[in-house]
Amino acid sequence: xxxxxxxxxxxxxxxxxxxxxxxxxxxxxxxxxxxxxxxxxxxxxxxxxxxxxxxxxxxxxxxxxxxxxxxxxxxxxxxxxxxxxxxxxxxxxxxxxxxxxxxxxxxxxxxxxxxxxxxxxxxxxxxxxxxxxxxxxxxxxxxxxxxxxxxxxxxxxxxx
Amino acid sequence: xxxxxxxxxxxxxxxxxxxxxxxxxxxxxxxxxxxxxxxxxxxxxxxxxxxxxxxxxxxxxxxxxxxxxxxxxxxxxxxxxxxxxxxxxxxxxxxxxxxxxxxxxxxxxxxxxxxxxxx
Numbered sequence: 001x002x003x004x005x006x007x008x009x010x011x012x013x014x015x016x017x018x019x020x021x022x023x024x025x026x027x028x029x030x031x032x033x034x035x036x037x038x039x040x041x042x043x044x045x046x047x048x049x050x051x052x053x054x055x056x057x058x059x060x061x062x063x064x065x066x067x068x069x070x071x072x073x074x075x076x077x078x079x080x081x082x083x084x085x086x087x088x089x090x091x092x093x094x095x096x097x098x099x100x101x102x103x104x105x106x107x108x109x110x111x112x113x114x115x116x117x118x119x120x121x122x123x124x125x126x127x128x129x130x131x132x133x134x135x136x137x138x139x140x141x142x143x144x145x146x147x148x149x150x151x152x153x154x155x156x157x158x159x160x
Numbered sequence: 161x162x163x164x165x166x167x168x169x170x171x172x173x174x175x176x177x178x179x180x181x182x183x184x185x186x187x188x189x190x191x192x193x194x195x196x197x198x199x200x201x202x203x204x205x206x207x208x209x210x211x212x213x214x215x216x217x218x219x220x221x222x223x224x225x226x227x228x229x230x231x232x233x234x235x236x237x238x239x240x241x242x243x244x245x246x247x248x249x250x251x252x253x254x255x256x257x258x259x260x261x262x263x264x265x266x267x268x269x270x271x272x273x274x275x276x277x278x279x
Contacts, residue, residue: 057202072202072203072257073202073257074200074201074202074256074257074258075200075256075257075258076256077256098187100187100189101189101196103191104189104190104191104196105189105190105191106187106188106189107165107188107189107190107195108186108187108188109187110185110186110187111185111186111187111198111199111200112185135256137202137203137204137205137254137256137257138200138201138202138203138204138256138257138258139202139203139257
């Protein structure tokens with residue numbers, strides 16, 4: 001399991017917000033691809049150059065009680081992933097540094113090093129305390145239980 | 161450096177109809193003993209991965225099934241091997257969504273250093 005940093009006040013000052021404006025309220029993961037393209041342009045470009053393709057590597061799923069965020073991070077180890085959850089936003093940072101294996105000559109290099117840094121606005125508030133993050137098969141999965149205040153509640157109407 | 165691996169341009173068309181087919185990025189390295197292929201295959205588990213050698217083709221295929229099979233993904237890539245590889249000794253493993261295929265060179269193609277003896 002990964003460490004999740006909970007930050008109830010402000011984002012850490014080192015987050016370079018100037019690079020990517022925080023998604024406005026109501027914007028969700030449908031804009032993710034655009035955001036990624038902007039921030040992550042080099043990765044995309046290297047993929048385009050060699051005509052290989054990427055899957056939709058980040059997804060948000062609503063499973064009822066939880067919001068589930070998944071990001072494809074092949075070859076990224078646990079220590080190179082950092083998560084910060086604050087109210088209804090999540091910040092994910094991950095780095096992959098590739099170097100040719102020692103003693104080998106490269107014939108083809110399509111895989112690239114990358115630095116993934118993105119803050120996302122979630123559609124509802126989540127309980128950061130019970131959030132769980134897992135890195136398996138090159139995929140980061142963050143399960144974010146929705147805050148109870150966002151859950152529908154039935155109110156019984158009493159007769160007078 | 162010898163050109164001992166080439167790529168087959170198109171993958172199986174019948175798969176593309178059922179699932180989104182993705183060409184994964186690969187690195188190909190060589191040293192004196194072997195060729196090494198690295199491929200990014202996030203979400204692919206060992207069970208859903210096949211590495212097949214049908215000389216001269218080496219085919220890598222990884223499936224990512226989705227709950228309703230509407231969004232299935234197939235990673236596929238095929239390479240042409242020349243005869244310098246020892247097909248029987250090819251080994252593959254997947255860790256953290258990265259596939260490693262080791263293709264040892266057959267004996268006559270390995271680099272061998274011969275000690276020079278003097279009188």
